[in-house]
Amino acid sequence: MHVITRLSRLAGAIGAVLLAATGAMLTYEVIARYFFIKPTIWAAELSQLCLIWGCLLAMGWVLAQRHHITVNAVTGLFPRKIQRLCVAFALLFILGFSLIVMRWGWDIFHESWVRGRTTGSLLDLPAWVAELSVPVGFALLSLQAVAELVALRGTTTITLGSSHE
Numbered sequence: 001m002h003v004i005t006r007l008s009r010l011a012g013a014i015g016a017v018l019l020a021a022t023g024a025m026l027t028y029e030v031i032a033r034y035f036f037i038k039p040t041i042w043a044a045e046l047s048q049l050c051l052i053w054g055c056l057l058a059m060g061w062v063l064a065q066r067h068h069i070t071v072n073a074v075t076g077l078f079p080r081k082i083q084r085l086c087v088a089f090a091l092l093f094i095l096g097f098s099l100i101v102m103r104w105g106w107d108i109f110h111e112s113w114v115r116g117r118t119t120g121s122l123l124d125l126p127a128w129v130a131e132l133s134v135p136v137g138f139a140l141l142s143l144q145a146v147a148e149l150v151a152l153r154g155t156t157t158i159t160l161g162s163s164h165e
Contacts, residue, residue: 004147005064011140012061018054022047041122052130056137060144063094063160070161083158088149090160095145098138105134 029043062068075086109131111117117127148160 004060004143008060008064008140008144008147011057012065015054015056015058015061018050018057022050022054025050045119045121045123045125049125049130053133053137056133057140059137060140063141063144063148066159066161068161070159072159075159080156080158084152087158087160088152091145091149091152095142095149098142098145102135102138102142105131105138109135 025043025047029040029047032043033039075083078086109128112126112128112131118124119127119130
């Protein structure tokens with residue numbers, strides 16, 4: 001299971017680089033558009049692509065780091081064993097939801113691939129480039145949810161995130 005967590009960490013690092021690239025591209029676009037009156041045809045679309053991929057790639061890492069937003073006002077009142085059961089239930093829900101989204105995302109990606117759909121923008125990128133991020137990101141989240149479920153037996157974890165009530 002350490003391999004999955006390392007894979008999530010690598011995907012999270014790639015996601016962070018993509019988010020930084022998003023910021024750089026948008027900054028460049030603002031400067032080009034408003035200071036030099038020379039907008040780009042690529043910055044908006046490529047920054048959206050980086051934002052989508054960056055966020056979806058990082059989901060597994062966020063789960064591994066316990067940085068998801070949680071509300072523990074009620075579950076925090078339960079005994080520790082019940083809190084762990086709540087964590088297990090949440091992980092099972094994450095896994096089930098991720099598998100469903102991964103499957104539907106794959107179908108959407110595959111249809112775009114087969115039909116050759118494009119974005120219709122000035123760059124006219126293939127639509128599947130953005131759509132592939134959904135099955136990939138949710139596959140990584142699914143794997144990390146399984147790893148967290150397995151690790152739950154040997155840990156004192158009682159929450160999936162940090163809580164500041």
